[in-house]
Amino acid sequence: MAPDAEAGRRSANHLEIKYPRECSLDAPARRKKMSVSYETIECERCGYAETSLVTAGKFVWSDGSEEYWFSRQLAVCKNCECVVAMEAFPEPAVLDEARKRLGSYWRKLTRNYGVDDVGMMARSKGLAVAEKVIALQRKPVCLSCGSANVAPLVTLDDGGSDDTPIRSLGIQHPGCGGMLTIYGSGGDRAAPLEVTRIYDLHGKQIGTRPGW
Ligand SMILES: [Zn+2]
Ligand SMILES: [Zn+2]
Numbered sequence: 001m002a003p004d005a006e007a008g009r010r011s012a013n014h015l016e017i018k019y020p021r022e023c024s025l026d027a028p029a030r031r032k033k034m035s036v037s038y039e040t041i042e043c044e045r046c047g048y049a050e051t052s053l054v055t056a057g058k059f060v061w062s063d064g065s066e067e068y069w070f071s072r073q074l075a076v077c078k079n080c081e082c083v084v085a086m087e088a089f090p091e092p093a094v095l096d097e098a099r100k101r102l103g104s105y106w107r108k109l110t111r112n113y114g115v116d117d118v119g120m121m122a123r124s125k126g127l128a129v130a131e132k133v134i135a136l137q138r139k140p141v142c143l144s145c146g147s148a149n150v151a152p153l154v155t156l157d158d159g160g161s162d163d164t165p166i167r168s169l170g171i172q173h174p175g176c177g178g179m180l181t182i183y184g185s186g187g188d189r190a191a192p193l194e195v196t197r198i199y200d201l202h203g204k205q206i207g208t209r210p211g212w
Contacts, residue, residue, distance in 0.1 A: 035189040041074075041083045041153070041169065045178025050083035051185075056192030058212045059085070059143060061129050061199050068126035068133075072143060079147035081175035086150050087140035087203055090121065090130050098122040099131070133201050141203035153182075 036056070042049040052074050060067040075086035098121035101113050113122035121127070139148040153169060164184035173180050198207040 035191045037185045037189050039182050039184055041180055041182050043173040043176060043178040043180055046176050053192050055085040058196040061133055063129045063132055066126040066129050068129035074153045075150050077142040077150040078174040079145050079149050085143040086152060089140055092134050094118055094121050146204045
């Protein structure tokens with residue numbers, strides 16, 4: 001056997017022994033639950049408090065056969081009088097363009113839909129479901145009660161996470177009138193519930209299931 005082949009065999013054997021061991025060392029790290037920093041929103045008057053973790057988990061629209069994983073945002077619902085998750089619609093222009101790319105023979109052949117928002121959209125499942133929601137031309141709703149009487153919270157320019165001090169959000173706690181404040185978790189992290197919430201095309205919750 002040529003010296004090169006012999007060396008190759010040795011390193012292959014070496015890999016065979018080493019690889020499973022490295023895998024098992026890595027496994028606990030991969031199994032570790034995802035944890036995130038979060039913000040707490042609190043009312044100055046009544047002490048009501050909720051965290052940004054209300055938006056955690058997976059939210060999908062279902063038309064009965066397919067599902068589309070949609071975005072959500074932190075909001076205040078006047079009907080719930082609570083901090084809630086609210087639908088965030090995909091941009092109709094992005095949806096249109098994604099549909100065009102999916103119809104392109106060349107892109108289908110090369111499986112190249114692009115790496116921009118449109119490309120991401122083209123690769124997402126259940127695009128037809130998102131299109132059905134947009135076609136309804138309805139307002140985004142509260143994902144707790146389904147009311148459109150809901151307003152998104154301002155996005156904090158500093159990202160809001162770890163060490164942000166307490167400050168006013170400039171909006172009132174509905175039904176109470178106290179000012180809402182927000183502050184970061186200060187390095188504390190929480191593992192969000194791994195749950196998928198299922199909604200119909202009108203944003204009404206029709207079920208949940210464990211896992212993402
Ligand atoms: Zn209050
Ligand atoms: Zn609500």
